[in-house]
Amino acid sequence: VWHSLAGCCRCSDVIRLAEEKEEANVYKAFLIKYGEIGIKGKNRYLFEYALMDQIKFSLRKVDGQFEVTKEQGRVYVEALTDYDYDEVIKALSRVFGIVAICPVVLCDNNEWSNLCQVTGDYMERTYPDQHLSFKVFARRADKSYPKKSMEIGADMGEYLLDRFPDMTVDVHNPDVALNIEVRERTYIYSISIPGPGGMPVGTNGKATLLLSGGIDSPVAGYMIAKRGVKIDAVYFHAPPYTSERAKQKVIDLAKIVAAYAGPINLHVINFTDIQLAIYDKCPHDELTIIMRRYMMKIAEHFAKKDGCLGLITGESIGQVASQTMQSLNATNAVCTLPVYRPLIGFDKKEIVEISEKINTYETSIQPFEDCCTIFVAKHPVTKPNLERIEKSELNLTDVIDDLMKTAIETAEVIRIRQNEA
Secondary structure, eight states, rough: OTTTTTTOOOOOOHHHHHOOOOOOOTTOEEEEEEEGGGGOOGHHHHHHHHHHHHHHHHTTTSOEEEEEEEEEEEEEEEEEEEEOOOHHHHHHTTTTTTTEEEEEEESOOHHHHHHHHHHHHHHHOOOOOOOEEEEEEEOOOOOOOSOOOOHHHHHHHHHHHHTTTTEEOOOOOSSSEEEEEEEEEEEEEEEEHHHHHHHHTTTTTTTEEEEEEOOOEEEHHHHHHHHOEEEEEEEETTTTSOOOOHHHHHHHHHHOOOOOOHHEEEEEEEEEHHHHHHHHSSSSGGGHHHHHHHHHHHHHHHHHHHTOOOEEEEOTTTTGGGSSSHHHHHTTTTTTEEEOOOTTEEEEEEEEHHHHHHHHHHHHSSSSOOOHHHHSSOOSSSOOOOHHHHHHHHHGGGTHHHHHHHHHHHHHHHEEOOOOO
């Protein structure tokens, strides 16, 4: 999985053979390619340093020592000791802001004959079945080097054709795109492993995710974090109607999301008494909307306390009764902070595909009910009237303030670390 050659090879046999030849510690460095960061103008360096910090943080628990450096629009991770190749790729593939990871062979001696030998050895080791086409992409960042970029490409192509008679050059659709970057040292690579893209976490503020045990909310947290937003989370627990297994399921989901989004403070709210009061005092067809409104109020309390700039939910228009336009309007009415819904236009199939990609799906479908499903009405209102909802909530006037205060004061905060998944 981690050895995908997307973008650099079109021949499946070449890909397979390259994968089979991967050996730990052959690559002494990794070129990290970023996307949107490159168009940030004068502020680009801030995003580059944020990306470097995230890379360092992600590699903390990988065996080995690494140095992360920045040079002329490039970010490099250099291995200073032996390391586990798969673990490094796994860690880097979870860092938002990275669009591609290129394992690099370093050539410390840039003398032409030595560079040819190192490049040829790289091609022979990586692509033992030499019936393939290639193109050399050369870049001379060190302007003191005697050969220009075009000359490096042409001369290296000639050397490889002489050394490997079964190889051919194809300048339009090569099986292998061989990159040679001449700096103080030369960087040689042809493999490009896709990264998650997006922006480095922490570059776009902080928000609070309403996290449940379902499929949608973990995906919503992942997608907002991908845009550079640091996230915390709130989970509403309803013992004894929901079990400790249901709570653990949400913790497990938070750990998976934290692998991408960084450490998460998970606030676990005991919501049972509030739900029972709503069930006893409010019309049953409005249960879901009213319950949702109080969840948003509590979540907003913790969001403001923690310096967050908005709330995040996994809602998608029309997916269930509480997610119609009228229902979302009634829910939004209790919030003063913005509510971000990254899945708002997605259908279930699209959401499931992302959950499978980030490995939350199998955890989300575990059969442990959360508080929303336990207290759902048989025939919920799909087009709630806001004035009527607010009138129904007056039935809670004599108890709701104390119940809200208790729920907030008894909240449990669980620190979810990035490397626990």
